[in-house]
Amino acid sequence: MLRAEDYEQGRYEEKKEITVQERNLWETVPAQDENYQSFIVRYNQNVEGTVQYESDRTFQIIDDMFGVTYVPASQVPEPLISSFSYFSVPKCYTYMDQGSLGASGVTRLHEHPYLKLKGSGTLIAVIDSGIDYRHPAFRNGDRTKIVSIWDQNIPGGLSKEAPFGRVYNREEIDRALSEENPLEIVPSIDESGHGTMLAGAAAGNGIPEEGFSGAAPQAELVIVKLKPAKQYLRELYLLPPEKDIFQEDDIMLGISFAVKIAFQLKKPLAICIGLGTSQGSHRGEAPLSQYISSVANFSQNAVAVSAGNEGFARRHYMGRMGENKQSETVELQVGPRESDLGFSMEFWGEAPNFYNVVIQSPTGEKLPVSAALKRETQELSFVFVETRVLVNYIPIERRSGNTLIFFRFLHPAQGIWKLEIEGRRGSIDRFHIWLPVRGMISDGTFFLEASPEYTITSPGDSPDGMTVTAYQHRDNSLYIHASRGYNTDNLIKPDFAAPGVDIKTPLAEPLGGYGNASGTSLAAAQTAGIAALLFEWSVIRGNEPFFSGTSVKNYLKRGAVREENIQYPNKEWGYGRIDLYHTFELLT
Structure with missing residues (x-):
């Protein structure tokens, strides 16, 4: 050896x-x-x-x-x-996006004569596509507000800072900013600009001439630039090669890195996760979801997670078996892009029922899925269309106890495919089918009778993370694409809503400057900044030294704004719209 x-x-x-x-x-x-x-x-x-x-x-x-x-x-x-x-x-996970601070009560706390909360003494971690550290929103002259950047994509071996990639500390970033060509010293860039937008919404410097400020402008940043998902995972899940897609273990390692930095610096930490996936049972049982719950329960750590933008994407189907109904037909429209690239799909049927499935092609040809080949991949080859469907039938999935059927459609014919679902017991049980999220599949592939419920993406199903949906702060309307709750264990998700429509954010080079963006990941970024303000009040100023992510979530729930004619919590808004100023009003 x-x-x-x-x-x-x-x-x-x-x-x-x-x-x-x-x-x-x-x-x-x-x-x-x-x-x-x-x-x-x-x-x-x-x-x-x-x-x-x-x-x-x-x-x-x-x-x-x-x-x-x-x-x-x-x-x-x-x-x-x-x-x-x-x-x-x-x-595999991807981005949850496509004058807002006043609506969350943040601006009033920035300017309050006694509180003046701006996130001083706290850290905010953004685990995403990186950051344009050269942008004015993250620097004061040649001084950066970034404590550390871990770029997972730059080749590099195991070091004391990180298991792979390259870590750049504050001193290296400051030195880069003082040079004519900063990228020669710190060659980490944000190609998509998504991480830059989230970091700006959470902790960007206040720049009055641009009418811009992050939620916690005096907080410092820890940045993790995720490396792209490996090719074998893209091939397994049949994901488009040109899209920015990241893998679960790298996100978990990124969170672990941020937690260690905060521990070393002895500062409270708010983490922003603006990524999501529709893979999994949607019960908060995925490793990333469980890890987020664990981190959020520790003192001085909070995690804000986007709820997802899948509400009306028509990529979720929900059926129900009952005493008088033991079969159901699901219709799926397959578009031209998926006809070329293929796609994957997951069926989750609630226990104790077992399920028989027959797949029908657009030409009417039917092939049954075997429930007997438990540890083998079945290959269904259609005669009248050049389509193969690979199926893994797992009658009792180990973590959830539910039935999982994992489908991979290879070169599926365009048109309407049908799945005939039959329950084998007389019990009343639901089943769900999820297609990949936007960014992993085109809008041309969808269920004809889709359900907007249970579309919270993972890790938004994490029990103890703060799952944040988005709304338009100008008229208090829910973001049209926002995912709806709950999770499939009927745990209340989302937890609350934050502004996430037409949010002014910094733009990474080559665009530069500022622009507007929408999505639940921006709502999560603002919530991470709001958590930093609460940590400044509770931990830095000594009012509640052992404040945890669960504490932050409970305080924000208590202060959330609720309309009189709406029952809360609900599947769209959770406990209501975040209003941090109202939270402090209740404290006094």
Whole structure:
């Protein structure tokens, strides 16, 4: 077995038996290597008893529950999706977007003669596409407000700061800002501009001449630029190659990085997650959702998560089996883009029912899905259309106990496909089918009779994270694309609403300047900034030193604005519209 000392300077030339390929294999970081696959594991649940684990190049500890193991692709057995592996295979996430601060009561607190809350002494972490650190919203001359940037995409091995990629600290960023070409020193950029927008909405400097300010303009920033999802995951889930898509384990490692930075600096931390996926059971059981709940329960940590923009995207179907109804037909329109690229889809049927499924093509040809091939991938090949459907039928998914059927349509014919669903028991149970979220599938593929309910994206289904929907602050109307609750365990989600329509945000180069954007991820960013203001009042000023993310959520619930003619909590607004000023009014 190769050892680290085999590659000490001067020794490589002496060991002639070690090939160049072996040396490259050692130097390549598995997390960034397409020849390795990632699995999220609960490493502390060991049947052999207590084991001392340490992070290395093939295993990374996230917290005391979760870790990521990297396995050579050649050693991964088929099928990748099974009852045992579904939970561990990283899911894929993308952006939840397409004069707002006054509506949240933030501006009045910035200007209040006694409170003057602006986030001083706090940290806000944005786990997203990176940041344009050169933008005036994040600098004062040659001084940055960014504590650290972890760029997961820049090649780099395990270091004391991060398991892979490259970390740039405040001193390096300041030095870059003082140079004519900053990117020669800190070459981290935000290609999509999404992370820059979120960081600006949460903690951008107040710039009066632009009429702009982040929710917590004196908070400092921790930035994680996520690397793109690996090709094997894109192929597994049949995701478009040109889209910005990120994988679950990298997001979890990004959160862990931010938590460690906050611990080292002894500062309270608000985390913004503006990403989402429709994969999973929507019960808050995915590793990322569970990890967010764990982080939010710690003192001086809060996590704001976007609710998603899937409300009227027509990518969710809900059916119900009953005593007098044991079958249902689902109609699915497949558009031209998916006819070329294919797509994946997940069926989740509630226990204790079991489900039979027959797939009908647009030409009327029917093929049944076998419920007997539990650990094998079924291939359904249609004769009259050049379509194959790969199916993994999991009668009892290990985490939820529900039935999972994972579909992959390869070159599906355009037109209306039908799924004939039949329950095998007389119980009253629901089933759900989710297509991928916007950005992972075109608008030309949708259910003809879709349901806007239960469209909160993961990790917005996390029980203890703050799930935030968006509204138009000018007329107090709900954002038209906002996802609706609850989660499938009927846990109240979203928790509340924040402004998220036509929000003024900083724009990354090459655009630069400022522009308007909409989406629930911007509402989550503002909420992260609002959490920082609460941390300034509670922790920094000593009013509530052990304030946690759960505390922040409960305070914001209590102060939320509710209309008299609407019953709360509800599936659209949660507990109402955030009003931090009203929260402080109630405290006094």
